[in-house]
Amino acid sequence: MDKGLRIVLVETSHPGNIGAAARAMKTMCLSRLVLVNPVEFPHADASARASGAVDVLEQAEVVRTLDEALAGCALIAGTSARQRGLGPPVLSPRECMQRLHAEAAKGQEVALLFGRERTGLTNEELARCHILVNIPSNPDYSSLNIAAAVQVLGYESMLARGAVPAAGESEEIPATAEEMEKLYEHIESAALETGFLDPANPKHLMRRVRRLFNRARPDQNEVHILRGLLSALQNPKPPRRKV
Numbered sequence: 529m530d531k532g533l534r535i536v537l538v539e540t541s542h543p544g545n546i547g548a549a550a551r552a553m554k555t556m557c558l559s560r561l562v563l564v565n566p567v568e569f570p571h572a573d574a575s576a577r578a579s580g581a582v583d584v585l586e587q588a589e590v591v592r593t594l595d596e597a598l599a600g601c602a603l604i605a606g607t608s609a610r611q612r613g614l615g616p617p618v619l620s621p622r623e624c625m626q627r628l629h630a631e632a633a634k635g636q637e638v639a640l641l642f643g644r645e646r647t648g649l650t651n652e653e654l655a656r657c658h659i660l661v662n663i664p665s666n667p668d669y670s671s672l673n674i675a676a677a678v679q680v681l682g683y684e685s686m687l688a689r690g691a692v693p694a695a696g697e698s699e700e701i702p703a704t705a706e707e708m709e710k711l712y713e714h715i716e717s718a719a720l721e722t723g724f725l726d727p728a729n730p731k732h733l734m735r736r737v738r739r740l741f742n743r744a745r746p747d748q749n750e751v752h753i754l755r756g757l758l759s760a761l762q763n764p765k766p767p768r769r770k771v
């Protein structure tokens with residue numbers, strides 16, 4: 529959805545916030561930025577805060593009216609720092625980004641609107657939206673910096689696109705049960721050969737070793753390393769000299 533979703537910033541006052549929003553977008557694989565009547569843009573502060581995301585700023589479209597910003601959009605979501613009574617339904621960030629993503633996946637253009645730093649989006653602007661999204665926050669201080677709001681919703685858009693690899697998942701091929709059994713046999717024989725393990729009094733050594741490796745879930749490469757090390761310890765060669 530990165531191309532199908534446009535991030536629309538309405539009448540942003542501080543150019544630094546535009547830059548920070550561009551940076552937040554790029555970290556979340558979003559690239560299409562539309563600026564409605566920015567107070568100061570382009571500006572050195574915007575470029576400075578964008579850091580490595582100046583390409584997003586350079587490609588940003590600057591338009592005069594919200595109508596121009598929303599041209600061609602089939603689904604429009606507006607952000608709101610407050611829970612509003614009347615008006616479009618208010619969704620959670622997750623639900624909102626899933627809705628936008630589902631629509632973008634059908635090839636439709638979709639937009640996510642962010643308001644002015646001081647006053648947010650006007651009632652007329654909110655009325656243009658099909659759905660609203662509120663980021664849950666401190667009821668006594670609910671207003672995030674605009675770039676922080678872009679970051680949170682950008683992150684949800686990454687999740688909605690399924691673009692996030694599961695945390696901590698290794699690319700390596702995990703060792704199979706057979707490979708693990710061979711490793712345990714190898715450890716046990718090395719432990720016996722070296723006298724570390726007394727066959728008359730094995731205690732729970734191998735059970736503990738198994739527990740350790742089951743926690744670690746080594747991959748094939750790691751098992752190869754351990755077995756190579758055990759073999760080398762069992763058949764020591766003279767050490768190689770450092771050159």
Ligand code: SAH
Binds near residue numbers: 644673
């Ligand atoms: N007093 C304004 C605050 C504007 S904060 C208001 O009540 O709307 C500037 C912009 O940041 C908002 O228009 C919105 O786009 C975004 N924003 C800030 N906090 C947010 C929140 N909790 N949920 C969703 N968007 C938020």
